[in-house]
Amino acid sequence: MATKEHSLYKLVTKEQAEAFAWSFEGPNTEALLYPFVFPPIQPHEVRIQQTYFGLCYTDCHLVNQDWFPINYPSVPGHEILGHVVMKGDQVTQFQIGDLVGAGFIRDSCGNCKLCIQGNDQLCGQKGDEHFIPLPKFGGFATHVQFPAKWAFPIPNTIPQHLAPPLLCAGITVFAPLKRYFNPNKEVAIIGIGGLGHLAIKFSAAMGMRTSAISTSPDKEQEAKSYGAIDFIVSKNPEQMAKALGRFDIILSCAHASTVEEFIDQTKLLKNGGDFIMVGIPALTKVELQLPFYSLVCRQISFVGSLVGSRQENYEMIEFANKHKIYPTCEEYEFENFKTAYDKLLNGRPKYRCVVKVGNAPQTLKQ
Amino acid sequence: MQQLPAHSVYLVQESKETADAVAYAFLSNTGEPVQYPYKYPNIADDDVRIRILFTGLCHSDCLHSRGLWDPYIKYPSCPGHEVVGEVEKVGTGVTKFKVGDKVGCNPQRWMCQTCELCKKGDNQLCSQNIGLYDDNNFGGYSTHIQVAERMVFRIPDGFNDALGSPLLCAGVTVYAPLKRYYKPNYTCAVIGIGGLGHLAVQYAAKLGMTVTAFTTSKNREQEIKKLGASNLSSSIDVESLKAEQGKYDIVINTLYIENEEVFKSHQRLTAPTGTYIQVGAPPSKVNFKLDHAYIILNQIRVAGSLIGNYDETQEMLEFSAQNNVYPIVETFEFEEFPKAFDRMEKAQAKFRCVVNVGKWAQANGLWK
Numbered sequence: 001m002a003t004k005e006h007s008l009y010k011l012v013t014k015e016q017a018e019a020f021a022w023s024f025e026g027p028n029t030e031a032l033l034y035p036f037v038f039p040p041i042q043p044h045e046v047r048i049q050q051t052y053f054g055l056c057y058t059d060c061h062l063v064n065q066d067w068f069p070i071n072y073p074s075v076p077g078h079e080i081l082g083h084v085v086m087k088g089d090q091v092t093q094f095q096i097g098d099l100v101g102a103g104f105i106r107d108s109c110g111n112c113k114l115c116i117q118g119n120d121q122l123c124g125q126k127g128d129e130h131f132i133p134l135p136k137f138g139g140f141a142t143h144v145q146f147p148a149k150w151a152f153p154i155p156n157t158i159p160q161h162l163a164p165p166l167l168c169a170g171i172t173v174f175a176p177l178k179r180y181f182n183p184n185k186e187v188a189i190i191g192i193g194g195l196g197h198l199a200i201k202f203s204a205a206m207g208m209r210t211s212a213i214s215t216s217p218d219k220e221q222e223a224k225s226y227g228a229i230d231f232i233v234s235k236n237p238e239q240m241a242k243a244l245g246r247f248d249i250i251l252s253c254a255h256a257s258t259v260e261e262f263i264d265q266t267k268l269l270k271n272g273g274d275f276i277m278v279g280i281p282a283l284t285k286v287e288l289q290l291p292f293y294s295l296v297c298r299q300i301s302f303v304g305s306l307v308g309s310r311q312e313n314y315e316m317i318e319f320a321n322k323h324k325i326y327p328t329c330e331e332y333e334f335e336n337f338k339t340a341y342d343k344l345l346n347g348r349p350k351y352r353c354v355v356k357v358g359n360a361p362q363t364l365k366q
Numbered sequence: 367m368q369q370l371p372a373h374s375v376y377l378v379q380e381s382k383e384t385a386d387a388v389a390y391a392f393l394s395n396t397g398e399p400v401q402y403p404y405k406y407p408n409i410a411d412d413d414v415r416i417r418i419l420f421t422g423l424c425h426s427d428c429l430h431s432r433g434l435w436d437p438y439i440k441y442p443s444c445p446g447h448e449v450v451g452e453v454e455k456v457g458t459g460v461t462k463f464k465v466g467d468k469v470g471c472n473p474q475r476w477m478c479q480t481c482e483l484c485k486k487g488d489n490q491l492c493s494q495n496i497g498l499y500d501d502n503n504f505g506g507y508s509t510h511i512q513v514a515e516r517m518v519f520r521i522p523d524g525f526n527d528a529l530g531s532p533l534l535c536a537g538v539t540v541y542a543p544l545k546r547y548y549k550p551n552y553t554c555a556v557i558g559i560g561g562l563g564h565l566a567v568q569y570a571a572k573l574g575m576t577v578t579a580f581t582t583s584k585n586r587e588q589e590i591k592k593l594g595a596s597n598l599s600s601s602i603d604v605e606s607l608k609a610e611q612g613k614y615d616i617v618i619n620t621l622y623i624e625n626e627e628v629f630k631s632h633q634r635l636t637a638p639t640g641t642y643i644q645v646g647a648p649p650s651k652v653n654f655k656l657d658h659a660y661i662i663l664n665q666i667r668v669a670g671s672l673i674g675n676y677d678e679t680q681e682m683l684e685f686s687a688q689n690n691v692y693p694i695v696e697t698f699e700f701e702e703f704p705k706a707f708d709r710m711e712k713a714q715a716k717f718r719c720v721v722n723v724g725k726w727a728q729a730n731g732l733w734k
Contacts, residue, residue: 300669304667
């Protein structure tokens with residue numbers, strides 16, 4: 001059971017709890033059950049009772065302070081799915097009972113240049129309120145409370161036990177693919193994991209000629225079942241040599257483990273091509289670097305992408321629904337959250353861990 | 367007169383009397399370039415032979431001629447890829463130009479026009495790209511140059527020939543990416559106010575952007591503001607760079623700075639969804655370290671850029687003439703080529719060296 005209390009979420013007994021979270025009291029520690037009551041709901045907020053939620057490695061990076069120091073207790077989690085059970089007075093777009101999802105972004109101001117231009121995920125005006133998983137409580141809980149603005153209606157045709165990872169992994173790959181989409185482009189997805197397997201599906205469904213690049217030769221059939229037209233084993237020098245300068249777009253969904261590996265990946269880009277980066281490794285990890293000569297004389301670009309705007313989320317949900325694009329998930333019960341988290345942190349889930357909340361809010365009270 | 371070594375293509379002559387042209391060529395990776403009279407073996411159907419009026423000197427010329435790029439470079443070697451001249455002779459199949467036309471050459475000698483990149487318009491990335499000078503071809507350090515018409519540019523009316531030759535490399539190198547990524551009303555950071563940077567400031571300002579010049583030289587404020595910069599800031603002071611973080615929609619970096627913290631601070635000048643353009647490159651095999659966390663969290667583009675394609679080069683020439691964008695140059699006589707090269711090699715030039723080739727060529731009977 002949790003012992004460290006968060007300033008906003010009163011730690012209470014199980015019987016008194018409105019909700020239950022899994023909290024971390026320090027880096028590299030086990031999650032502890034945190035029964036709590038919410039602060040009063042604000043006029044622009046909704047409270048969600050989750051049906052399922054997803055786990056993302058970013059949550060591990062945050063908890064373990066791989067990027068920056070954080071305050072504890074921490075309840076991360078940002079692949080949220082559930083029904084609206086409470087809403088503030090100003091919320092008109094949702095009714096109690098609506099099925100909604102949420103991702104990494106908690107709030108945006110709506111007035112700054114970035115918001116107005118449609119890049120509201122990048123809004124820098126909201127300080128501590130910018131991201132869902134911290135410093136407020138995020139999705140590793142039976143309930144989440146956050147601005148309705150960043151809740152997305154989820155059609156009931158998407159299987160709920162598969163939907164949560166779309167709200168982070170899905171949008172993370174969908175948004176840049178759409179942004180750089182061109183029907184004539186050759187696309188390569190590096191890494192067939194949580195992000196990569198969805199990226200192949202989205203890219204192929206968009207109609208781009210999509211190839212998969214992996215360290216594992218045995219993923220070929222699977223990659224092709226997702227729509228990949230070609231499969232390249234990155235540890236095979238012959239296959240890599242054949243693919244030199246082949247791709248207009250490379251979407252990297254896996255971290256290169258050495259500088260040489262990264263440079264080899266960039267060589268697959270056509271002159272003038274775009275290398276899309278979405279995953280941030282620990283800051284101590286090997287730096288992504290390449291010869292100046294290659295960057296300048298081949299005129300290649302490295303472009304970053306951070307989840308997606310609200311508009312891009314709506315489009316992604318519609319697109320996934322229409323093309324039946326769902327992640328491959330491993331399911332865990334809420335009470336076994338620690339097992340799910342450990343699998344993510346230390347194992348190799350295939351490909352996303354999803355926790356079923358079910359009637360945990362009731363059963364945990366006993 | 368010393369015995370000059372033969373060249374694989376050009377026919378070396380004993381004196382300029384029998385020559386089609388006189389180059390300044392390097393005979394080894396050290397020492398000064400020397401006069402090298404030569405004849406052309408032929409003029410191909412699509413070739414244009416140009417009387418060079420002015421040649422710009424570019425630091426690439428040093429990197430090439432001193433064997434810093436290719437240690438196996440063949441000598442005699444004649445660099446130079448910033449040429450303004452007029453047509454002296456055309457091959458039988460040439461249709462784009464006629465004798466007397468004012469023309470220019472940029473650092474590219476050939477594009478195939480059939481590969482995917484050429485068809486897309488990015489001929490500077492062509493798989494069969496040949497540089498204006500290499501082991502087989504003499505560049506602009508000469509009274510003449512002969513290039514296929516497809517890579518010859520029309521110099522617009524009203525162009526200042528005496529000042530404009532460096533635009534064919536330095537100019538397009540900054541103009542092309544600025545034009546490619548800019549929007550009017552963008553804020554623009556130009557890092558390094560030297561040969562490339564002082565042109566970037568002018569182009570960025572004329573394109574309507576608000577320009578901040580990042581430099582080490584605070585005492586050049588007036589001069590840099592005259593070029594079009596609204597503000598100056600330090601290019602190497604980390605605290606000062608941090609204060610400018612995230613403010614610039616376009617950052618164009620003409621420098622390479624070894625200090626990692628400073629270099630990352632350059633990338634961090636880029637505003638969310640902005641573009642960082644790298645055009646400066648060090649001579650050795652140094653790596654560019656991507657600030658990946660900043661790139662992803664701010665959704666920026668880090669882009670390399672190489673001169674410009676044919677259309678961008680032509681457009682740059684017109685834009686420069688119309689908007690009066692020219693480099694600040696030091697001009698030398700033809701026989702001062704070694705002196706000009708030395709000044710450029712030592713990075714003392716303010717800001718580009720130009721040789722008045724035409725004056726000597728005409729006076730010495732090379733215009734036949």
